[in-house]
Amino acid sequence: MTQDFLCCAKSDFRRNTVCIARKADKAQCKKDKSGSVLRVIEQVYRPHTMKIAEITKNKKKYLSLLLLADEQEDMIDRYLDRGTMFVLDNDGVKSECVVTDEGSGVLEIKNIATAPKCQGLGYGRLLIEYIADKYKNDFSVLQVGTGDSPLTIPFYEKCGFVRSYIVKNFFTDNYDHPIYECGIQLTDMIYLQRKLT
């Protein structure tokens, strides 16, 4: 596997790293007897070990993460080869993201996921900020499509995206089985956008 490791020294990245450490601190206060939380704290307090890698080969190695965001593998196959994949590693893989060039200055997040035990620590936001910074001179808009779900829309809104347009019946037309989130069946694809320039 070729991994072109990118050491992120930009100030935004450092600021977000500090932010993750603070969040883990908060988590410790809530669950100070949880071994898993304490392990996370050890990791995030070593920010110099955090790296974002572009993955160019064997992207399916990260299938378990990809399936968290898009549960049907043949739908992932529609964009994985043509997409650019990034993995955030902080003493272990924490998050991944796949982006595609949709033309007309639009870069689309096709898949983003954080390992379940590491969600809510800022890794997803960190990947989005990294991508927004990396592509700000090449694309005018970063967009993402998602189901109308309270598990995803608030995350994107917190990351600066605003609702843009809807593709009716995307999930019912394209997936071979009904998809439920929070007990509600997803039907339409909601697109959100964030300006890059």
Ligand SMILES: CC(C)(COP(=O)(O)OP(=O)(O)OC[C@H]1O[C@@H](n2cnc3c(N)ncnc32)[C@H](O)[C@@H]1OP(=O)(O)O)[C@@H](O)C(=O)NCCC(=O)NCCS
């Ligand atoms: C959605 C997902 C990628 C977010 O990644 P994450 O690393 O947990 O997100 P972060 O910790 O960076 O969160 C960034 C901000 O969004 C907020 N946020 C995240 N999920 C949220 C939710 N469901 N509701 C409200 N706010 C949420 C966080 O609280 C944080 O806000 P803050 O910085 O003001 O405290 C992650 O939950 C995930 O992997 N989910 C499963 C896969 C998936 O659904 N992917 C998206 C497919 S469209």
